[in-house]
Amino acid sequence: xxxxxxxxxxxxxxxxxxxxxxxxxxxxxxxxxxxxxxxxxxxxxxxxxxxxxxxxxxxxxxxxxxxxxxxxxxxxxxxxxxxxxxxxxxxxxxxxxxxxxxxxxxxxxxxxxxxxxxxxxxxxxxxxxxxxxxxxxxxxxxxxxxxxxxxxxxxxxxxxxxxxxxxxxxxxxxxxxxxxxxxxxxxxxxxxxxxxxxxxxxxxxxxxxxxxxxxxxxxxxxxxxxxxxxxxxxxxxxxxxxxxxxxxxxxxxxxxxxxxxxxxxxxxxxxxxxxxxxxxxxxxxxxxxxxxxxxxxxxxxxxxxxxxxxxxxxxxxxxxxxxxxxxxxxxxxxxxxxxxxxxxxxxxxxxxxxxxxxxxxxxxxxxxxxxxxxxxxxxxxxxxxxxxxxxxxxxxxxxxxxxxxxxxxxxxxxxxxxxxxxxxxxxxxxxxxxxxxxxxxxxxxxxxxxxxxxxxxxxxxxxxxxxxxxxxxxxxxxxxxxxxxxxxxxxxxxxxxxxxxxxxxxxxxxxxxxxxxxxxxxxxxxxxxxxxxxxxxxxxxxxxxxxxxxxxxxxxxxxxxxxxxxxxxxxxxxxxxxxxxxxxxxxxxxxxxxxxxxxxxxxxxxxxxxxxxxxxxxxxxxxxxxxxxxxxxxx
Amino acid sequence: xxxxxxxxxxxxxxxxxxxxxxxxxxxxxxxxxxxxxxxxxxxxxxxxxxxxxxxxxxxxxxxxxxxxxxxxxxxxxxxxxxxxxxxxxxxxxxxxxxxxxxxxxxxxxxxxxxxxxxxxxxxxxxxxxxxxxxxxxxxxxxxxxxxxxxxxxxxxxxxxxxxxxxxxxxxxxxxxxxxxxxxxxxxxxxxxxxxxxxxxxxxxxxxxxxxxxxxxxxxxxxxxxxxxxxxxxxxxxxxxxxxxxxxxxxxxxxxxxxxxxxxxxxxxxx
Numbered sequence: 001x002x003x004x005x006x007x008x009x010x011x012x013x014x015x016x017x018x019x020x021x022x023x024x025x026x027x028x029x030x031x032x033x034x035x036x037x038x039x040x041x042x043x044x045x046x047x048x049x050x051x052x053x054x055x056x057x058x059x060x061x062x063x064x065x066x067x068x069x070x071x072x073x074x075x076x077x078x079x080x081x082x083x084x085x086x087x088x089x090x091x092x093x094x095x096x097x098x099x100x101x102x103x104x105x106x107x108x109x110x111x112x113x114x115x116x117x118x119x120x121x122x123x124x125x126x127x128x129x130x131x132x133x134x135x136x137x138x139x140x141x142x143x144x145x146x147x148x149x150x151x152x153x154x155x156x157x158x159x160x161x162x163x164x165x166x167x168x169x170x171x172x173x174x175x176x177x178x179x180x181x182x183x184x185x186x187x188x189x190x191x192x193x194x195x196x197x198x199x200x201x202x203x204x205x206x207x208x209x210x211x212x213x214x215x216x217x218x219x220x221x222x223x224x225x226x227x228x229x230x231x232x233x234x235x236x237x238x239x240x241x242x243x244x245x246x247x248x249x250x251x252x253x254x255x256x257x258x259x260x261x262x263x264x265x266x267x268x269x270x271x272x273x274x275x276x277x278x279x280x281x282x283x284x285x286x287x288x289x290x291x292x293x294x295x296x297x298x299x300x301x302x303x304x305x306x307x308x309x310x311x312x313x314x315x316x317x318x319x320x321x322x323x324x325x326x327x328x329x330x331x332x333x334x335x336x337x338x339x340x341x342x343x344x345x346x347x348x349x350x351x352x353x354x355x356x357x358x359x360x361x362x363x364x365x366x367x368x369x370x371x372x373x374x375x376x377x378x379x380x381x382x383x384x385x386x387x388x389x390x391x392x393x394x395x396x397x398x399x400x401x402x403x404x405x406x407x408x409x410x411x412x413x414x415x416x417x418x419x420x421x422x423x424x425x426x427x428x429x430x431x432x433x434x435x436x437x438x439x440x441x442x443x444x445x446x447x448x449x450x451x452x453x454x455x456x457x458x459x460x461x462x463x464x465x466x467x468x469x470x471x472x473x474x475x476x477x478x479x480x481x482x483x484x485x486x487x488x489x490x491x492x493x494x495x496x497x498x499x500x501x502x503x504x505x506x507x508x509x510x511x512x513x514x515x516x517x518x519x520x521x522x523x524x525x526x527x528x529x530x531x532x533x534x535x536x537x538x539x540x541x542x543x544x545x546x547x548x549x550x551x552x553x554x555x556x557x558x559x560x561x562x563x564x565x566x567x568x569x570x571x572x573x574x575x576x577x578x579x580x581x582x583x584x585x586x587x588x589x590x591x592x593x594x595x596x597x598x599x600x601x602x603x604x605x606x607x608x609x610x611x612x613x614x615x616x617x618x619x620x621x622x623x624x625x626x627x628x629x630x631x632x633x634x635x
Numbered sequence: 636x637x638x639x640x641x642x643x644x645x646x647x648x649x650x651x652x653x654x655x656x657x658x659x660x661x662x663x664x665x666x667x668x669x670x671x672x673x674x675x676x677x678x679x680x681x682x683x684x685x686x687x688x689x690x691x692x693x694x695x696x697x698x699x700x701x702x703x704x705x706x707x708x709x710x711x712x713x714x715x716x717x718x719x720x721x722x723x724x725x726x727x728x729x730x731x732x733x734x735x736x737x738x739x740x741x742x743x744x745x746x747x748x749x750x751x752x753x754x755x756x757x758x759x760x761x762x763x764x765x766x767x768x769x770x771x772x773x774x775x776x777x778x779x780x781x782x783x784x785x786x787x788x789x790x791x792x793x794x795x796x797x798x799x800x801x802x803x804x805x806x807x808x809x810x811x812x813x814x815x816x817x818x819x820x821x822x823x824x825x826x827x828x829x830x831x832x833x834x835x836x837x838x839x840x841x842x843x844x845x846x847x848x849x850x851x852x853x854x855x856x857x858x859x860x861x862x863x864x865x866x867x868x869x870x871x872x873x874x875x876x877x878x879x880x881x882x883x884x885x886x887x888x889x890x891x892x893x894x895x896x897x898x899x900x901x902x903x904x905x
Contacts, residue, residue, distance in 0.1 A: 344699075346701070346730050348760070378734075378765060379765060380766055381763050381764075383768070401763070401764035441699075465760065466726060466729060466730075466757055466760055467726075467756050467757050467760075469722070469723040470719040470723055470753070472719060473685060473686050473717050473720060474720070475717060476714065476715035476716070477716055477747055482784075483783075483787035483788060483791070484787075489788065489791050492788075492791050492795045493791040493795050496795045496796075496797075496798030496801075496802060497794075497798045499799075500799075500805065503802050503806055504805055506805070
C-alpha cells in the first residue's frame with residue numbers, strides 16, 4: 001500500500017487506514033512474547049512500491065495475535081487477489097488476503113505451487129467509513145516470485161476464522177520470459193491501469209449517455225486526452241477531473257475523463273478500448289524525501305488500453321411517433337410566453353420557449369411555430385443554462401421574433417414539442433395553446449410615437465422590443481470632426497503647456513544668473529552702458545562738456561571693469577596696457593580707449609568743447625564698447 | 636461640415652472684397668459682419684429645413700411606409716449625420732426587412748452617441764432577431780462607453796490641467812510643495828487617460844468591422860468568382876475585415892471562419 005497512514009475522503013466512501021496503529025501494537029506484543037527490542041520486533045508497514053520482506057512466522061504470529069484483540073462480532077468475509085495477472089521472470093506480483101469484519105483465527109496456510117515462491121511481506125489494517133458505518137479490514141500481503149516462465153494457478157485454499165474456515169478463489173498468473181516484451185497494459189499494471197465505464201449499456205439510436213475513462217496511476221505526467229474507438233457513436237469532447245481512489249489495498253491517483261456518447265445506428269456496437277498515453281514516473285533510485293528534484297525518477301512513455309464495452313443499441317420505435325418529433329430524446333418540460341400581444345402591423349413579437357430537463361440538450365431545437373403567411377419570422381436564437389458540464393441536464397431557452405403582416409391576425413397559433421422518453425420507451429408531446437394577439441393597422445392614430453429616451457443600460461441589455469424612433473434630429477456631426485483639428489482642443493492642451501514652458505524658462509534663467517555673478521554683472525553693465533550712451537548723446541547735443549566727460553569716464557570704468565573682472569574704481573589708463581591686451585584686445589581698440597581716457601583727463605583742464613567733438617567722442621565710445629563686448633572673457 | 640463650409644465662404648468673400656474695393660476704401664469689416672449675419676440666418680434656415688424633413692420622414696415611418704421613410708432619412712444624411720438620424724434609419728431598415736443595414740446604422744448611431752441605451756438595445760434586438768448573440772468583453776464595453784473624441788478631450792483636459800499645475804508650481808515656488816501631491820496625481824491621471832485614449836484608438840482601428848447587407852453572401856476560399864463557396868453569410872452577419880483585394884474583402888465571422896466576399900455584399904463600419 002502506497003500510503004499506509006493515508007486518509008481518503010470520497011463522495012461515496014470514506015476510508016481511513018490505520019496500519020501504523022496496528023504495526024505499533026504488533027511491535028509491542030512481539031516484544032512481550034519474544035523478548036526482543038521494539039525496533040527489531042516488526043518493521044513498520046511500508047508503501048507497496050517499497051515493501052519490505054518480512055520473513056518468519058514469529059512476526060506473522062505476533063501480528064495475528066495482536067489483531068485478535070480487535071476482533072468484532074460481525075460476519076467475516078475473505079478475498080484473495082493478485083495485483084496483476086501477467087509478469088516476467090524476475091518480477092514480483094503481490095498477493096493480498098483481505099479480511100473484512102474480522103480476522104483469521106490462525107496463520108493462513110498458502111498452497112505450494114512449483115516454481116512459485118510466496119513470501120509474507122507484511123500486513124496492514126484498513127478502517128473504512130461508508131455512509132457513517134465503520135468497517136475494519138485486515139490485509140495480509142505476500143510477494144509472489146516466479147522461478148520460470150509459464151501459466152500458473154494458485155489453487156483455492158482455506159483460511160481459519162473463529163468457528164470455521166473460509167475458502168478463496170483460484171488465482172491465475174501468467175509468467176513471461178525475462179526478455180519478453182509485455183504490452184504496456186500488462187507490464188505496468190502494478191503502477192497504472194485504465195477502466196472504461198458506460199452510463200448504460202442498453203440505449204436507443206440518438207440517445208446520449210455518459211461515458212467514463214478512469215485512468216489510475218501512482219505518479220505520472222504529460223497525460224494526454226484518451227482516444228476511444230467508437231464506430232457507430234458520436235463522441236463529445238472529454239471533460240476531466242482528478243482525485244484519489246482506493247483499489248484493493250492501494251490508493252491510486254485517478255483522472256476521470258467524461259464524455260457523452262450518442263449511438264447513430266442500431267445493433268450490438270463495440271465501444272472502446274480506451275487508449276491512454278502518458279509518461280509514467282518510475283523511481284529508479286533515491287528516496288522521495290531527499291530527492292527534491294526527482295533525479296531518481298525515470299519517465300517511461302506508456303500507452304495502456306482498457307477493456308472494450310458492448311452497447312446494445314435499439315432503433316427508436318416507429319409506432320406512435322409524432323409528426324413534429326425532431327429527434328429530442330430525454331425527459332423534458334416546456335414553458336412558453338409571447339410578448340407584446342398588442343402591436344401594430346410589422347411590429348416585432350417575441351416568442352420565448354424554455355425547455356428544461358435531462359437528455360440530449362445540445363440537439364434541442366425551437367419547436368416549429370407553423371405561422372404561415374400571416375407572420376414574417378426571423379431565425380430563432382438559443383441560450384443554454386447547463387450546470388452539467390456534459391450538457392446532459394439543464395435549460396435551453398429559445399427566442400424567435402415574428403412580425404404580424406396584417407391587422408387581421410388574431411392569434412399566434414398553437415405549437416407543440418415532442419420527444420422520446422427512453423425510460424418509458426414512449427413518445428411524449430408538450431403543447432402550448434394559441435396566444436391571442438391584438439394587431440393594429442400601422443397608420444392608425446392609436447399608435448403614437450413612443451419615445452423611450454429614459455431607458456437605461458440595463459433595460460437596453462435586456463431589450464426585447466425595438467425602441468421606437470426619435471423625434472429630434474439632434475446636432476449634426478461634422479464629417480471631419482477629428483479632435484486634432486479643433487483649435488479649442490489645442491488651446492486647452494497647448495495653452496497651459498506654453499505657459500509652463502515660459503515659466504520654466506524664466507526660472508532656469510534666474511537660476512543661471514544667480515549662480516554666475518560675472519554674467520549678472522555683465523547684464524547690469526550692459527543696461528548701464530546702454531542707458532549711459534543715450535545720456536552721452538543727449539549731453540553732446542546739449543554741449544554739456546563737464547557732465548559729458550564725467551559720465552564718459554564712469555562708463556569707461558564700468559565697461560572695462562566688467563570685461564577685466566576688476567572693480568570699476570580700479571580702472572585707470574594704465575590698466576589698459578597691463579590687462580586688456582591679455583584678453584585679446586586689438587591695438588586699435590587699445591588706442592581708441594587711450595584716446596578716450598586722455599580726452600577725459602584733458603577735459604579737466606580745458607572742459608569747453610564743441611558739440612560735434614562731443615558727439616564724435618560718444619560714437620567713438622560706442623564703437624569701443626561694441627568691440628569690447630566682442631572679446632571672449634571667462635564667465 | 637457646416638463650419639468648414641462657412642469658413643471657406645468667408646475666405647472667398649474676403650478675397651473678392653479685397654479685389655473689388657477701391658484704393659483707400661476698406662469695406663472689409665462691414666462686409667464681413669453682413670456676411671456673418673447672412674450665413675447665420677442661412678444656417679438657421681437650413682437647420683429648420685432639415686428638422687422639417689426629419690419630421691416628414693418620421694411621419695412616413697409612423698404610416699408604415701418604412702422603405703419611403705428610410706429613403707427620406709438617407710437623403711437627410713447628405714446634410715451630415717446625427718445619432719438620431721442613424722437610429723431612426725436603423726429602425727426603418729429593420730422594419731423594411733433589411734436587418735443588415737439596420738445593424739450598420741445602429742452601429743453608426745452608437746459611434747456618435749456611445750451611451751445611448753436605445754441604440755444599444757435596438758442593436759441587441761436586431762442581433763437576437765437573427766439568432767445572433769455577441770458577447771462584448773468588459774474592456775471593450777468600457778472603452779466604447781466614450782467616443783474617441785470624448786477620450787481625446789478627457790486626455791487633453793487632463794494634460795492641460797497637469798500643465799496648469801506645473802505652471803502654478805513655477806509661478807508660486809514657495810507653495811509648490813503644498814500641492815505637489817495634486818500635481819503628481821494629475822500626472823498619473825494623464826498617463827492613465829493617455830493609455831485609455833490609445834486603447835480606444837487601437838480598439839477602433841485594429842479590426843475593421845463590416846455587416847452583410849444582402850440576403851446571402853457566399854464566402855469563398857479565394858478572391859475569385861471561380862472559387863467554390865465554402866459557406867455563406869446571412870443578412871446582418873457581422874464580420875471582421877482582414878484584407879482587401881480588388882473588389883473582394885477577406886472576412887472572418889464570429890465562428891472564426893474566414894474567406895473572401897464580394898465588397899458590395901458588405902457595408903464596412905468606419
